[in-house]
Amino acid sequence: MTTGFSTPPGVSQRWLLLAASSLGLSAVAAAALVLARTPVLTSLVPPDSFPRALVVHVNLATLLWYFTMAGAMWTEALPSSRHRTAQALLVAGAVGAIGVVTSGLFAPGNPVLANYFPYLDHPIFLGSLAVFVSAGLCTGGISLVRPRDAAEWGFAIARWPFCTGAIYLALALRQGMGLVDALWGAGHILQFGFVTLMMAMWLRLSERTGMTDVPPRIAIPFFVAASLPATIAPALLLAGLDQGTLHSLHTDIMRWTNWPAALAFGLLLLSRKEARSADSFTASLGLYCIGILAGTAIDSQTTMVPAHYHGTIGAFTLAQMAAVLARISPAADADHSPPSTRPLSVYTFGITTLICGLAWSGILGAPRKVAFSGEGADPAAILAAALTGTGGAITIAGVGYFACIAVPRILRLCRTHTAPTSRYSAPATAAMFAAAR
Helix, strand or coil, X not given: CCCCCCCCCHHHHHHHHHHHHHHHHHHHHHHHHHXXXXXXXXXXXXXXXXXXXXHHHHHHHHHHHHHXXXXXXXXXXXXXXXXXXXXXXXXXXXXXXXXXXXXXXXXXXXXXXXXXXXXXXXXXXXXXXXXXXXXXXXXXXXXXXXXXXXXXXXXXXXXXXXXXXHHHHHHHXXXXXXXXXXXXXXXXXXXXXXXXXXXXXXXXXXXXXXXXXXXXXXXXXXXXXXXXXXXXXXXXXXXXXXXXHHHHHHHHHHHHXXXXXXXXXXXXXXXXXXXXXXXXHHHHHHHHHHHHHHHHCCCCCECHHHHHHHHHHHHHHHHHHHHHHXXXXXXXXXXXXXXXXXXXXXXXXXXXXXXXXXXXXXXXXXXXXXXXXXXXXXXXXXXXXXXXXXXXXXXXXXXXXXXXXXXXXXXXXXXHCCCCCCCCCCCCCECCCCCCC
């Protein structure tokens, strides 16, 4: 069983700080989106600000949040000989992240609402995004070490879709594919990496309740099954298929291969009594199932699409939030209380309410990627939009609550790596999450 009482290196703590900050800032951008979708309050948001807020929010809440959390997990067991290189990559990643946010808010250029990775059509934004992603990928490469238990195998295997996504993007652009289509394909591939990371976090969260370790020989096939489909898309691209066929196959690969391994693995863990006591794991699995069900109901470009991906993304985010709180919990011998887990409950209730509102609006035919318009709307549409706004507000509150708890604690942990410790104070040390000791 994982003990988890070793202290992660400073570079891992700083990746964690960047991750929690990204998620917290995403809530600020989300506030504008919630106002724009809530009846009566839509007038508070200028119509032309919705697309730009959507670009900043999606990049903060998905790409930056997931990549930085992956960096924090991957560098937990980083050999000391690689710390200097990892620190340089962290600085590059932070500069790229800051560039994405500031240029997304203030740089001229048209927002392009591409699926997965909406972007601002401006060289500073795109360059910053490239720097950030490159730093994250290189961090994954230099931090690869031999896994010591099943969960570490999951964190290691999750690197593969990140690599294949980058390969796909490079190949697509080299072949002359438009940036929107290239990012769409790469975004599909990255979902397999996110799912694999989430599965490894599910396992670690379950182990922390006292569950007997799942042997690697059982867990590894699930991780491989979750990540291996990421290999198909680059192969199809090299086969020279036309854009229409490639688009259709991308969708089919996602529809049939992205969820079975994660669902089966989650049910396997759920069959163990100890794992069922891990509230964050069971809630994350529940959100993932809701996302799958919403996905089966998609038949057009309505808000049923965001209902689907808020279920899956909500599952990823909840697992990662729980991982952050586990990481910043004091070690067993430290005289400090663990952080509150209430933000996880608030977030779960909020995102579930949001999904219900989006799904209801989608059933009524509300289009996605646009603000709500009350002109001519019937009572059912208004109620569905109000439910969406309420759920969004609660979700934002949960994320903000989480950031207020996590960021100050991570800052203190970062300072323990850069400042001498007074003999009169013993700061709490964070426990490992990804790496077993």
